[in-house]
Amino acid sequence: MADEIVLKTAPADFRFPTTNQTRHCFTRYIEFHRCLAAKGEESNECARFAKYYRSLCPGEWIEKWNEQRENGTFPGPL
Amino acid sequence: MIVREWLFLTIAACDAAEPWQLGFQDASTPMMQGVIDLHHDIFFFLILILVFVLRILVRALWHFHYQKNPIPQRIVHGTTIEILRTIFPSIIPMFIAIPSFALLYSMDEVVVDPTITIKAIGHQWYRTYEYSDYNSSDEQSLTFDSYTILEDDIELGQSRLLEVDNRVVVPAKTHLRIIVTSADVLHSWVVPSSGVKCDVVPSRLNQISISVQREGVYYGQCSEICGTNHAFTRAPGNIGRLLSPLWLSRTTRGATHPRSKLLQRAAGAVGSQGARQ
Numbered sequence: 001m002a003d004e005i006v007l008k009t010a011p012a013d014f015r016f017p018t019t020n021q022t023r024h025c026f027t028r029y030i031e032f033h034r035c036l037a038a039k040g041e042e043s044n045e046c047a048r049f050a051k052y053y054r055s056l057c058p059g060e061w062i063e064k065w066n067e068q069r070e071n072g073t074f075p076g077p078l
Numbered sequence: 079m080i081v082r083e084w085l086f087l088t089i090a091a092c093d094a095a096e097p098w099q100l101g102f103q104d105a106s107t108p109m110m111q112g113v114i115d116l117h118h119d120i121f122f123f124l125i126l127i128l129v130f131v132l133r134i135l136v137r138a139l140w141h142f143h144y145q146k147n148p149i150p151q152r153i154v155h156g157t158t159i160e161i162l163r164t165i166f167p168s169i170i171p172m173f174i175a176i177p178s179f180a181l182l183y184s185m186d187e188v189v190v191d192p193t194i195t196i197k198a199i200g201h202q203w204y205r206t207y208e209y210s211d212y213n214s215s216d217e218q219s220l221t222f223d224s225y226t227i228l229e230d231d232i233e234l235g236q237s238r239l240l241e242v243d244n245r246v247v248v249p250a251k252t253h254l255r256i257i258v259t260s261a262d263v264l265h266s267w268v269v270p271s272s273g274v275k276c277d278v279v280p281s282r283l284n285q286i287s288i289s290v291q292r293e294g295v296y297y298g299q300c301s302e303i304c305g306t307n308h309a310f311t312r313a314p315g316n317i318g319r320l321l322s323p324l325w326l327s328r329t330t331r332g333a334t335h336p337r338s339k340l341l342q343r344a345a346g347a348v349g350s351q352g353a354r355q
Contacts (some may be wrong), residue, residue, distance in 0.1 A: 009211045009255065011191040019276070021257060021283040054213045055195040056283070058259055062216050 010052040021056060026076065028053035029065060033078050093271040094237055094297035103271040106296060107288045110273030112181045119177050123170055192255035192287060196246065200258065200265035200278040200300070203307035207246050240297045250293050256286040266301035277302055 016024040032049035068074040091104040105111040
């Protein structure tokens with residue numbers, strides 16, 4: 001209980017300055033999986049992207065995309 | 079924004095719709111305060127113009143009454159007055175535009191990274207809130223549903239059709255990012271005291287950035303027609319109402335403070351509240 005709590009979330013991305021953040025969430029998800037593909041499963045860099053997409057994207061979307069990736073039908077440039 | 083906060087501790091702010099309410103609810107964010115100030119600015123010019131126009135109208139009716147003044151005037155031009163009545167009404171909107179654009183563009187400025195992200199997902203006819211900042215895997219969000227309490231179940235002192243069973247809890251004086259989306263049809267996430275109104279669209283994430291400056295309980299109602307229970311009926315499966323109590327955010331110190339226990343629960347053991355019911 002003596003630990004400091006650090007509050008952090010996905011930072012504002014200047015590539016997506018407007019109200020519509022759909023692309024932001026999608027891009028973070030893709031960046032995470034590309035990072036995994038490039039660097040392997042255990043890199044810290046990738047954990048950062050994972051936190052970002054989990055903060056931004058609704059759980060249902062993530063579940064759907066995970067299923068699509070497993071089926072090979074994910075509509076994005078992984 | 080609010081000086082001498084301790085003076086306000088015994089005053090109950092208007093953060094919910096009151097019967098026969100005419101004015102705004104009390105502002106809890108700088109954005110809402112800006113909206114109220116702009117309203118005052120515009121209202122000043124509005125009254126100015128209203129009084130002027132009414133005076134001219136009454137004067138004309140009074141002095142040019144057909145019995146008191148039977149011979150009509152035959153004036154058709156008046157260069158000076160025409161110039162004045164063109165220039166003057168174009169200066170007034172300039173005075174209105176200055177605070178208006180200032181507020182509009184300040185709303186869009188992304189000055190600082192948000193501290194916490196909360197997702198609000200609209201359903202027919204309730205809301206789901208997800209706090210996912212401290213997940214360590216895809217399944218561990220702190221998620222809960224928020225239904226309006228039925229009129230039959232309301233306790234003494236609660237607001238009818240505004241109370242919900244699970245409120246969104248949000249820290250005060252921190253920059254929040256609220257991401258709204260919908261699982262079915264259009265809704266709108268509204269908290270009037272915070273100056274928030276954002277349409278909730280399926281397959282789209284809309285971002286709202288606010289920083290609530292005082293603690294309290296804030297109420298809001300769905301503002302986009304979303305079916306039978308959009309407003310209020312007695313059917314079960316209630317309308318999505320949402321409200322957010324706030325607590326002082328003791329972010330990097332005072333971890334033993336009782337108010338930050340909820341934050342610790344969110345930050346540390348997300349597993350305990352993770353399963354969506």
